[in-house]
Amino acid sequence: MLPRLGYSEEADLPRSGVSCIVIVEIHALTKIYEGKQRVTAVDGIDLSVNPGEIFGLLGPNGAGKTTTISIATTRTLPTSGSVRIAGVDVVAHPAEARRYIGVVPQYNTLDRSLTIYENLYFHCRYFGFTHAQARQRSDELLAQFLLSERRKAYPSQLSGGLAQRVQIARAIAHRPTVLFLDEPSAGLDPQSRMAMWNAVQGLRKEGITVVLTTHYMEEADALSDRVAIVDHGRMLAIGSPQKLKETFGAQTIIHLTLRHLDAAESVAAELRLRPGVQNVELAQDSLRVFTNGAEGLLTDLIQAASPLGLRDIAISEPSLETVFIQLTGRDLRE
Amino acid sequence: MNNPQPSSDSTLLLKTFFGLLLRDLRVLSRELGPFLLRVGMQPLLFLFVFTFVMPHMAGGSPLASVGPGFGSVLLPGLMAVAIMFSGIAGVALPLSTEFGVTREIDDRVMCPAPVMVVALEKVVFSALQSIIAALLVIPMAIYIPATPVYPDLHRWWLLVLVLVLSSLLAGALGLAIGSSVSPKNIGLVFSIIVVPITFLGCVYYPWAYLDKIRWLQIAVLFNPIVYISEGLRSAVTPQVHAMPAWVVLPALLVFLYVLGRFGLRGFLRRVIS
Numbered sequence: 001m002l003p004r005l006g007y008s009e010e011a012d013l014p015r016s017g018v019s020c021i022v023i024v025e026i027h028a029l030t031k032i033y034e035g036k037q038r039v040t041a042v043d044g045i046d047l048s049v050n051p052g053e054i055f056g057l058l059g060p061n062g063a064g065k066t067t068t069i070s071i072a073t074t075r076t077l078p079t080s081g082s083v084r085i086a087g088v089d090v091v092a093h094p095a096e097a098r099r100y101i102g103v104v105p106q107y108n109t110l111d112r113s114l115t116i117y118e119n120l121y122f123h124c125r126y127f128g129f130t131h132a133q134a135r136q137r138s139d140e141l142l143a144q145f146l147l148s149e150r151r152k153a154y155p156s157q158l159s160g161g162l163a164q165r166v167q168i169a170r171a172i173a174h175r176p177t178v179l180f181l182d183e184p185s186a187g188l189d190p191q192s193r194m195a196m197w198n199a200v201q202g203l204r205k206e207g208i209t210v211v212l213t214t215h216y217m218e219e220a221d222a223l224s225d226r227v228a229i230v231d232h233g234r235m236l237a238i239g240s241p242q243k244l245k246e247t248f249g250a251q252t253i254i255h256l257t258l259r260h261l262d263a264a265e266s267v268a269a270e271l272r273l274r275p276g277v278q279n280v281e282l283a284q285d286s287l288r289v290f291t292n293g294a295e296g297l298l299t300d301l302i303q304a305a306s307p308l309g310l311r312d313i314a315i316s317e318p319s320l321e322t323v324f325i326q327l328t329g330r331d332l333r334e
Numbered sequence: 335m336n337n338p339q340p341s342s343d344s345t346l347l348l349k350t351f352f353g354l355l356l357r358d359l360r361v362l363s364r365e366l367g368p369f370l371l372r373v374g375m376q377p378l379l380f381l382f383v384f385t386f387v388m389p390h391m392a393g394g395s396p397l398a399s400v401g402p403g404f405g406s407v408l409l410p411g412l413m414a415v416a417i418m419f420s421g422i423a424g425v426a427l428p429l430s431t432e433f434g435v436t437r438e439i440d441d442r443v444m445c446p447a448p449v450m451v452v453a454l455e456k457v458v459f460s461a462l463q464s465i466i467a468a469l470l471v472i473p474m475a476i477y478i479p480a481t482p483v484y485p486d487l488h489r490w491w492l493l494v495l496v497l498v499l500s501s502l503l504a505g506a507l508g509l510a511i512g513s514s515v516s517p518k519n520i521g522l523v524f525s526i527i528v529v530p531i532t533f534l535g536c537v538y539y540p541w542a543y544l545d546k547i548r549w550l551q552i553a554v555l556f557n558p559i560v561y562i563s564e565g566l567r568s569a570v571t572p573q574v575h576a577m578p579a580w581v582v583l584p585a586l587l588v589f590l591y592v593l594g595r596f597g598l599r600g601f602l603r604r605v606i607s
């Protein structure tokens with residue numbers, strides 16, 4: 001489904017006319033917070049999100065994910081660069097852009113003075129629905145998100161998982177073209193997280209494009225068609241999880257935690273020569289051995305590392321985490 | 335190229351505004367009791383003590399000797415206070431919490447209208463509450479005092495004008511306070527701004543009576559409440575000497591413009607970073 005496009009000025013026409021099929025178009029986006037100290041939160045991000053896609057922005061805390069989303073959803077003004085939502089420039093025409101946008105922010109922003117039903121109902125009214133339309137849409141959403149029994153509850157009476165579901169329902173109530181989810185599973189228990197993932201995947205059937213941010217690589221991996229890895233406001237890589245793993249991190253990483261690191265460099269040099277070992281890196285208190293498969297190598301590694309006081313061995317199977325380590329030399333959790 | 339129908343855009347704007355107003359009405363309807371108590375308690379007690387209890391005391395109240403009946407002085411004054419306090423309670427308090435930890439305002443800010451519409455709706459809704467609060471004082475002034483105080487409604491057009499402008503002004507002040515003060519400090523602002531400007535707002539005495547304290551008479555001209563009280567005074571109790579309408583109305587407009595701009599600017603700064 002193509003969004004309804006409305007333009008008042010020639011200059012704002014999308015490059016490819018009505019047939020533009022990019023839902024979110026971010027171009028050379030930067031955001032510098034001028035404060036006591038200058039923070040470059042977003043540092044030249046370019047990306048486009050296609051219709052129907054679930055797109056993940058993956059990066060550690062402080063990477064600039066929330067700032068990027070805030071700019072795309074008209075809540076923060078960029079320092080330079082542009083964002084177009086369904087062809088509408090968010091800085092030039094924020095009110096119009098908001099028609100196409102649904103947002104679930106990082107924190108619970110449900111209206112505490114209204115019931116769950118009323119949260120949905122009034123959201124629809126803000127978007128110009130008539131009373132009958134708003135009532136019908138709210139009932140429909142309550143059923144779809146299995147919330148009908150709680151329609152009269154107030155947000156303060158809901159668990160985190162349930163509140164998150166109401167927020168998603170509310171965000172799509174006006175049938176936006178694109179839904180932005182900022183850290184949707186932060187603070188959710190594993191069960192609610194699964195329910196949320198299902199809900200998000202269900203949106204695909206409705207043709208809603210989804211942009212989500214996360215610092216859980218499992219989440220990015222499980223949900224996204226494409227992932228952009230961001231760090232320090234820059235985009236390091238973009239592609240499907242499969243492609244990213246193939247390009248950057250098709251390797252298993254064996255972490256050897258050591259007591260003594262004095263001789264670690266020479267051991268690393270020696271290990272690098274072994275067949276099956278792609279690379280060895282020195283981290284804070286450990287060696288990272290990059291390999292195509294751990295089998296057969298472990299005993300050798302244990303022997304080689306024992307003189308250094310081997311304390312622990314951990315194996316990371318190829319995942320977006322190994323991609324991230326490959327790209328930044330850091331752990332996503334660090 | 336497909337142009338948007340301009341009419342559909344402005345209809346959406348109206349619908350959005352109406353939706354926001356409906357939301358606030360729904361919330362208010364849930365707490366109608368507390369609302370009426372909040373706006374009614376102060377004028378009720380004031381009238382009871384100063385125009386019923388005092389006159390019944392032996393020797394009468396010393397206040398009763400002030401000019402043409404203290405009740406007539408109080409009626410417009412209490413209406414002014416009611417307008418002010420609903421403006422603060424109707425916008426500043428809720429806005430301050432909605433901006434605070436819960437960020438509840440976010441969903442309304444994301445509605446498909448300029449952010450300013452959300453702020454204007456707050457001001458308009460608060461003005462509605464202020465008007466109700468002010469009108470509630472009229473029957474109280476008739477039924478509570480020992481000698482009933484009847485408003486003079488001959489200049490009803492002036493009453494309407496002053497009421498509307500003052501209520502919008504109070505809403506604008508509420509917006510300015512609500513979007514620039516954290517919930518933690520809102521009580522403090524109440525005591526250091528709202529209470530003083532009310533007491534020095536020619537609420538309990540006409541402005542003309544300040545002529546013996548010239549510096550104060552001039553200083554209070556910077557206080558918007560003075561024009562609210564004096565405007566209402568010249569509308570409903572013409573027997574009490576008050577500032578003429580041609581001074582009051584422009585002054586109210588100027589304060590409305592200044593506070594409105596300040597409030598809108600503060601609101602925009604809070605929601606767009």
Ligand SMILES: Nc1ncnc2c1ncn2[C@@H]1O[C@H](COP(=O)(O)OP(=O)(O)O)[C@@H](O)[C@H]1O
Nearest residue numbers: 033035039041060061062063064065066067068
């Ligand atoms: N309003 C703000 N003022 C100043 N600095 C900010 C502001 N918001 C975010 N930052 C800084 O910008 C950087 C990126 O933050 P953010 O976009 O929230 O990252 P993420 O969502 O990926 O964790 C961080 O260093 C953060 O401290």
Ligand SMILES: [Mg+2]
Nearest residue numbers: 065066106183
């Ligand atoms: Mg964030």
